[in-house]
Amino acid sequence: MALDTAPLVRDRVPFSSLPLTLAKKVNRIRITPMFVFWTLILFILVIPIVLFLSVAFSPRLMSQGNQWFTFSSFKPVFSGAYGTALMHSLTLGIVASLGATAIALSMAWLVLRTDTPARFLWNGTIFALFLAPSYLIALGWQRLFEQRGVLEIMGLHIEPIRNLLYGPVGIALVLMVKGLPFAYLVIANAMRGLGEEFEQAVRVHGGSRIAAFKIMASLLTPSLFSAMAIVFAEAISDFGVASTLSSIGHFSVATYQLYQGINSIPVNFPVSAATSITLLSLVLLAIFAQNRALRGRSFRTLSGRTRPATLTRLSLFVKASTSSYIVVLLLITLGIPIFGAVSASMLEGLGSLLSHYSINFSNYTRVFHSRFLRNPLIYSTQMSLITATIAVAIATIASKVLTSIKPSKSKKFVDFFLLAAVALPGIVFAIGYIFTYNLRFINDLGLHLYGTSFLLALAYSANALPSTSRSLVGNMGQIQESMMDAARVHGSKPLRAWLDVTMPLIARPLLIAWLLTFSGTLLELPVSELLYPPGSPPVAVGIELSLAGFDYGGGTAIEILSILWALVVVGIAFFIFNRFAPPGWKRLGRLR
Amino acid sequence: MRISNISKSLACMASLVFLTSGIITQAAQATPISINLYEAIGYAPDEIKAFNASQSEYKVVDVGGSTGPLLAKVAAEGTNPQWSLFWADGDTWAAAADLSGQLAPLNFKPKYNLLGKRLAPKNNSFAITGSTVMVAGLYNAAKMSKPPIALKALLRSEYKGQIGMNDPNISGPTYPFIAGLMNQLGSEEAGKNFLLSFKANGLVVNDKNGPTIHALEIGQINMGLVQNTAAIAEVIKFTAAPVDGFKPMIVYPGRPTLMPSSLAIDAKRPTAEIAGAQAFVKFVLSPAGQSILAATDATKNSDVLCYPSIVGTTANKYVPSMPTAYQIINPYTWGPRQSAISAWFTANIRTK
Numbered sequence: 001m002a003l004d005t006a007p008l009v010r011d012r013v014p015f016s017s018l019p020l021t022l023a024k025k026v027n028r029i030r031i032t033p034m035f036v037f038w039t040l041i042l043f044i045l046v047i048p049i050v051l052f053l054s055v056a057f058s059p060r061l062m063s064q065g066n067q068w069f070t071f072s073s074f075k076p077v078f079s080g081a082y083g084t085a086l087m088h089s090l091t092l093g094i095v096a097s098l099g100a101t102a103i104a105l106s107m108a109w110l111v112l113r114t115d116t117p118a119r120f121l122w123n124g125t126i127f128a129l130f131l132a133p134s135y136l137i138a139l140g141w142q143r144l145f146e147q148r149g150v151l152e153i154m155g156l157h158i159e160p161i162r163n164l165l166y167g168p169v170g171i172a173l174v175l176m177v178k179g180l181p182f183a184y185l186v187i188a189n190a191m192r193g194l195g196e197e198f199e200q201a202v203r204v205h206g207g208s209r210i211a212a213f214k215i216m217a218s219l220l221t222p223s224l225f226s227a228m229a230i231v232f233a234e235a236i237s238d239f240g241v242a243s244t245l246s247s248i249g250h251f252s253v254a255t256y257q258l259y260q261g262i263n264s265i266p267v268n269f270p271v272s273a274a275t276s277i278t279l280l281s282l283v284l285l286a287i288f289a290q291n292r293a294l295r296g297r298s299f300r301t302l303s304g305r306t307r308p309a310t311l312t313r314l315s316l317f318v319k320a321s322t323s324s325y326i327v328v329l330l331l332i333t334l335g336i337p338i339f340g341a342v343s344a345s346m347l348e349g350l351g352s353l354l355s356h357y358s359i360n361f362s363n364y365t366r367v368f369h370s371r372f373l374r375n376p377l378i379y380s381t382q383m384s385l386i387t388a389t390i391a392v393a394i395a396t397i398a399s400k401v402l403t404s405i406k407p408s409k410s411k412k413f414v415d416f417f418l419l420a421a422v423a424l425p426g427i428v429f430a431i432g433y434i435f436t437y438n439l440r441f442i443n444d445l446g447l448h449l450y451g452t453s454f455l456l457a458l459a460y461s462a463n464a465l466p467s468t469s470r471s472l473v474g475n476m477g478q479i480q481e482s483m484m485d486a487a488r489v490h491g492s493k494p495l496r497a498w499l500d501v502t503m504p505l506i507a508r509p510l511l512i513a514w515l516l517t518f519s520g521t522l523l524e525l526p527v528s529e530l531l532y533p534p535g536s537p538p539v540a541v542g543i544e545l546s547l548a549g550f551d552y553g554g555g556t557a558i559e560i561l562s563i564l565w566a567l568v569v570v571g572i573a574f575f576i577f578n579r580f581a582p583p584g585w586k587r588l589g590r591l592r
Numbered sequence: 593m594r595i596s597n598i599s600k601s602l603a604c605m606a607s608l609v610f611l612t613s614g615i616i617t618q619a620a621q622a623t624p625i626s627i628n629l630y631e632a633i634g635y636a637p638d639e640i641k642a643f644n645a646s647q648s649e650y651k652v653v654d655v656g657g658s659t660g661p662l663l664a665k666v667a668a669e670g671t672n673p674q675w676s677l678f679w680a681d682g683d684t685w686a687a688a689a690d691l692s693g694q695l696a697p698l699n700f701k702p703k704y705n706l707l708g709k710r711l712a713p714k715n716n717s718f719a720i721t722g723s724t725v726m727v728a729g730l731y732n733a734a735k736m737s738k739p740p741i742a743l744k745a746l747l748r749s750e751y752k753g754q755i756g757m758n759d760p761n762i763s764g765p766t767y768p769f770i771a772g773l774m775n776q777l778g779s780e781e782a783g784k785n786f787l788l789s790f791k792a793n794g795l796v797v798n799d800k801n802g803p804t805i806h807a808l809e810i811g812q813i814n815m816g817l818v819q820n821t822a823a824i825a826e827v828i829k830f831t832a833a834p835v836d837g838f839k840p841m842i843v844y845p846g847r848p849t850l851m852p853s854s855l856a857i858d859a860k861r862p863t864a865e866i867a868g869a870q871a872f873v874k875f876v877l878s879p880a881g882q883s884i885l886a887a888t889d890a891t892k893n894s895d896v897l898c899y900p901s902i903v904g905t906t907a908n909k910y911v912p913s914m915p916t917a918y919q920i921i922n923p924y925t926w927g928p929r930q931s932a933i934s935a936w937f938t939a940n941i942r943t944k
Contacts, residue, residue, distance in 0.1 A: 063670035081939055147812045244799065260761050260938060263660050264931035266688045267667035371637070427661065434668035443672065451628075451674055529661045530668075534628050534653040545656050548632070551892065552802060 037397045044462040045417045048432030049424065053280075055435075056273035062435050064269045073270035076257060077278055085252040089236045090282055092168065092253065096175035097232035101224055103176075103329070104183035105217060108191045110322050114312045118323035118330075125334055127570045129181040131519050131563045132337040136556075137174050138244045140340030141165060150339075170245045171253075175238055177333050179231030185516060186230075186471050189509040190223035191216075193478045196310055222403065222477040225290045226470040232286050233422035233466070236279055254279055255425055262427060269431065276424050283419045287412070345556035363553040364561065372542030373558050377565060380522050380539040383453065387460040388517040392510060394461065395468035396476075402469060403477035418466040426463060426526030433459050433531060456531045456538075463527050464517040471516055475509045507585035511577050519566050523559070624651045627868045630666065632659040632680040633721075633853060634895030638884050643875045650868035652677070659685075659764045671860075676869045679855040681724065681765055683711070684927035686854040690717040691924065696859035699870050702877045708901030710920055711852040718856035719873050722885070722898030725844065725915060726769040726851045727757070728820035730805065730827075733839040736814040743776065743846030746790060753794030756804045756813040759942055760934045763800035765819045765851055770933060771926040772849030772919055780929070784936065791941050809838060819851075825894040828910055832891075844915040853898060877902050 051062060056073045059065025076082060111119040144150050145162045152158060164170060198219060199212040207215075217224070239255040254275060261272035314322065346359045367373050401414050421429060438450040449455040479502060487497035503510075525540040532538055537545070539562050546555035578586070629640060629652050640652045655662075659680040666675060666689075673694075678686075689695050695717045702719055704712055711720045731739045736754070740746050746755060760766040774783030787795075796813050798804040801822040808816045816823075826840045855876060857869040875881045882905040888896045890910045899914060900907050 062668075064667070076935070146810060149810070244803070256761070256938065260931075260935060262664050263761055263764070264934065265663065265685050265767075265927055266692075266931075267664050268931055269667065427664065431664060431668045434665065435670075438669050438672050438674065440672045526661070529657050530665050532655075534626075534655045537654075537656060541657060544658060545634075547802070548634070548658055 033397065037394065037401075040394060041398075041414065041417070043436075044458050045421060045465065048429065048436045048462070049417060049420055051435040052269075052424075052428060052432035053273050053277055055269050056277055059270045062269070070270075073274040076271055077274050081252065082254070082257055082275075082278075085256060086254045086278055086282075088168065088252060089254040089279070090285075092172050092175060092238075092242075093232040093235040093282065093286075095172040096179055096235040097228040099172070099176040100179035100183040100231045101187070101228045104180055104187050104227060105220070105224065107184055107326070107329070108188040109213065109216075110326065112188060112191050114314050114322065116314055116319050116322040116326065118326040121330060122326055125330065126181055126184060127515065127519060128563070128567060129333050130185070130516065131523070131566050132178075132334065133523060133559065133563075134174065134178050134238070134241050136337040136340040136559070137177055138241050138340075139343065140336035140338070141170065141174060142244070143340060143343045144336065166245055167251050171238075171242050171251065172235075174241045174245065175231075175235045177336075178241070179227075179234055180333060182234075182467060182471070182516075183227035183231055185512055186223050186227040186473070187220060189471060189475050189512060190220050190478065192508065193475050193505065194219055222473055226473040229286050229290055229419060230422060230467055230470045233283060233419045236282050237423050237425045239425060258425065258428065262431075272428065276428055279423050280420050283416065283423045287415055287419060290415075341556060341560050345553050345560055363557040367546075367554050367557045367561070370542075370546070370554065370558065372537075372546050372554075373539070373561065376537050376539040376542040377562055379536050380528075380562075381565070381569070383457055383460060383538065384518045384521040386457045387464060387521045388514045390457065390461040391464040391468045391517045392514045395465055395472055395513060396506075396510070398465065398469040399472035399476040402473050418469055421462060422466045426524070427530065429463060430459065430527045430530035433527075450531075451533050453533050453536070456528070456533065459527050459531050460521050460524065463524065464520055467520065468513045468517050471513045472506065472509055475506050479505055504582070504584040507581060508577075511573065515570050515573055518569060522566050523562055624649055625864050625868050626650075627652045627676040627865055627872065628655055628674055629653065629677040629679060629872070630655045630657070630662045630675045631678070632657060632662055634893040635884055635888050636679055638888060639872075639876050639881055642880065642884065643872055646875065646880070647871070650871060652868075652872050673858050673860050676858050676861045676865045677855065677872060678858070679721070679853070681851060681853050682768060683713075683718070683720070683852050683854045683923040684767070684771075684930060686718040686856045687713070687923035687927045689856060690715070694859060696857040696866050696869075698857070698873060700874060702901075703903045704901055705903045705905075707850075707899055707914075708903075711850060711901060718854050719877060720852045720901045721855050721876060722901050723850045723852045724765070724898050725820035725848045725918065726765050726772065727817040727848060728823040729815050729843045729845050730808060730818055730823035730840055731815040731843065732808060732811070733841045734837050735811070739815060739841075739843045740845050741843055743773070743786070746845055747786075747793050749793070751793065751815070753796070754814040755790075755794075755817065756796035756798055756807050756815070757817040758800050758804055759797055760930075760937055761942070766800075767930050767934065768849050768851045768921065768926075769817065770937065771921050771929070772847075774933075775849075775921045775926070776847050776919060780933070784940070787937070787941055795941070797942055808840070817845075820848075821894045821897045824897045824910060824912065825890070828891055842912070844918075847917045847919045848915055850899075850918050850920050852901070853895075879904065 055062050055064050057070065058068055059070065059073070060068050107122060110116050111122050142149070145158055145165050147162075165173070194216060198215055202212040202215050203209075237255060238253070239259055242251065242253040242255070245251075258272045258275040258279075261268040261270075261275065342359070345363050346361065398414055398418065401411055402418075404411055424432075433455065434450060437447075437455055442449070483501045484497055487501045488494070492500060523540050523543075524538075525544060528538040528540045529544065532541060539558065543555050543558050543562075546558060627650055629636065631654065636656065637654055640654050643652055644650075655675070657665075659682070662678070662680065663685055666673065666678065669675070678689075686695070690713065697715060697717045698719055701716065702708065702712070704720065707723060708720050711723060729739060733739075740748065740751055740755075745751070757769075758766040760770055770783065770787070773786060774780045777783050777786055796804075796807060798807055801818045804813075804816040804818050805822060805826055807813045820842070823840070823842050827842060830838060830840050855873055857866060857873065859866070861869070882900065882902050885896045885898070885900060886906045886908055888908070890896050890908050896908045897911050898907075899911065
């Protein structure tokens with residue numbers, strides 16, 4: 001219960017000779033969990049992003065030029081070619097986010113609410129999908145469709161499809177596939193918290209099954225928008241997939257300009273910052289669309305009385321067709337990157353199925369003793385464990401802020417910076433960290449954070465925060481706050497009330513968010529490459545160094561071993577949860 | 593609002609950890625003198641290991657990565673650099689750093705061979721540790737019996753759609769090739785016209801060496817213009833395990849450009865660190881440091897496939913003879929033009 005502390009404040013003696021009003025404000029500051037949250041958001045998210053973007057207007061501020069204030073960095077941005085690239089990025093973002101969300105919604109319903117036989121296949125592989133690097137997805141597509149690739153060797157005439165693939169259609173498809181597991185986890189989490197009573201109400205009142213599905217979809221709106229926003233932001237910040245698949249189609253995207261600035265000699269950060277600002281304008285569009293759709297509506301459906309859903313029994317024909325749908329989707333989403341991995345790490349000879357090839361594990365046996373594998377993987381695992389814990393803790397509060405019913409500036413503020421962190425490519429984000437934590441006056445204070453594991457963990461956490469928060473938004477948006485109020489009225493302290501009331505409702509989503517962050521951090525490259533402590537390269541840097549030495553087979557083998565290791569950790573975490581978590585924590589999402 | 597003691601304690605602990613970790617990190621780096629080497633050279637870890645074992649006053653710490661991100665890191669560090677040594681392919685970055693007064697010149701005169709003398713800066717502002725060639729024409733001799741050996745031959749209709757190269761915006765070593773092309777043809781304009789004609793003749797542009805070589809392997813192209821170390825690695829691989837229909841060989845169309853590897857010292861670090869950095873450079877250029885080039889297995893570490901720059905150094909056994917004709921471009925002239933030329937490449941060659 002909130003207390004009026006005004007009399008206490010009035011009795012205090014101002015602690016400095018500052019003007020009374022400011023001193024009063026300072027005296028009012030309390031170290032609350034929200035205060036810690038905002039402080040962290042400020043230092044790990046806002047300041048690094050703002051400092052990087054400020055270089056577009058004031059290169060001298062960060063020693064990146066001589067001018068204190070200029071618009072000259074925006075010159076390349078206002079060219080017609082860049083405008084076209086920006087439109088391309090916008091279109092890619094929209095198509096990828098809509099496609100991934102629509103497929104994820106259908107998959108979540110099939111897997112969680114029906115008895116279609118292939119649903120177990122999907123559940124067992126969802127984290128493998130999440131771990132598949134976009135490099136392997138793009139590589140798999142290439143190996144299938146390229147000239148003299150697998151499909152041509154099989155005698156198929158695929159030139160028209162290839163022309164589509166090596167251009168906007170292929171790029172959108174790969175980005176959609178990459179975004180699909182994330183969209184699925186967000187929507188599935190929310191669907192688990194949605195009881196069956198709403199669908200039953202529709203059916204009781206004569207509504208069709210499709211009408212019931214529509215009601216369910218509309219109750220999932222916050223999670224749908226969450227999924228769309230994050231896939232959109234990921235898509236517009238993509239560079240690797242677009243540059244790989246546009247080599248023939250020469251399809252330009254906005255991030256190309258950004259990387260051009262970074263790869264120049266001398267490096268031209270002001271142009272990259274100006275480009276980043278235009279990318280963020282696209283994020284504003286996404287937030288605007290989301291706010292318009294959700295404004296004034298409540299989606300709080302999760303309470304202590306939420307009834308477990310019933311499994312929908314499908315007819316034999318529908319079972320066959322939905323299972324085929326799942327299998328085809330798995331072949332595309334998981335089969336293609338696996339093929340890419342096999343092609344890159346196990347095929348001897350030309351690395352394709354053209355002729356005279358053999359499949360063996362020689363790259364794997366070789367890299368077991370590589371300096372790029374063991375210690376880097378141990379270090380990355382430790383960092384990922386720490387990062388997942390920090391990120392989930394902050395994301396729990398962030399998702400609560402994001403799902404607040406009251407429209408507030410703080411909500412919009414968090415929303416913008418969380419999406420900005422995704423929409424800005426990782427390398428830009430890491431550069432913002434160097435700008436911030438390598439400032440001479442910070443060093444003079446005795447703080448040498450740059451080049452330490454501590455800062456790397458903070459940067460990883462900030463980088464993971466958007467997706468981790470978004471994965472929890474669906475669930476947090478469903479929780480009825482009256483339950484916490486009731487617990488408090490009955491004498492529970494805040495922490496006890498949270499553990500007794502909220503924790504059981506979000507335990508599984510928290511576990512999934514934790515695993516999502518762990519998996520995403522283990523192979524993270526751009527932030528790792530720029531911020532790792534001297535002498536302690538993470539495994540992603542090891543892979544990069546291996547590939548840079550033209551050891552493509554070895555590099556990919558290390559990547560695959562790391563993915564398998566992440567899957568082992570995911571398996572252990574689920575085992576511990578299912579074996580040791582209190583029964584109440586496991587109730588949500590159970591079917592009758 | 594009243595706050596719970598637990599929350600307050602947690603918040604205070606978090607703040608303390610935040611504050612003290614930096615101080616602890618600083619203390620941990622006190623002795624021996626720690627020297628950060630930012631490097632994108634495959635055999636640098638071996639040099640570091642050997643150097644650290646050879647003395648106890650300094651400890652060189654490896655910060656490995658790709659050249660592009662490492663240069664971005666250096667630029668982001670700005671006026672508070674954390675690197676003492678930077679070692680990567682190319683010399684345009686070193687020339688740019690020298691021009692901005694960021695480098696401490698070597699305090700000794702390296703015993704360069706003829707190649708080293710031609711490549712080294714006159715003011716001794718950085719060291720040349722070896723050289724590769726940009727570009728080698730890696731071609732499939734099973735399909736292309738007469739590869740183009742002159743620059744203008746690349747534009748002949750018989751090679752239409754058969755030749756690929758890398759994008760200078762993504763592949764760092766490709767810019768020296770383009771700059772060399774312009775230098776060889778007499779002007780930037782002539783070089784641009786050549787590239788436009790090359791494009792009209794079906795030039796295939798891939799990101800970097802890997803994709804270009806793969807395009808050659810699958811027969812999408814019959815010649816890839818790539819860094820010579822990548823080309824040699826491919827020849828070694830298929831000499832050891834031959835495949836019918838694919839016989840990689842190397843030619844050098846026109847006068848290829850030598851691309852040195854440069855090792856530079858940051859002038860803004862403390863004096864003791866600079867002294868240690870000087871000792872490391874001296875070690876790398878010494879017989880002990882140079883012996884690593886020949887002793888390392890090039891099939892696992894292709895960066896040792898460079899032409900030595902120091903008198904008496906034995907090149908790795910896989911390094912072929914130098915191209916009969918080659919050129920050296922002035923990094924102080926061509927370095928500052930990189931940004932504009934790469935942007936032109938994007939707009940006119942990479943984009944439709």
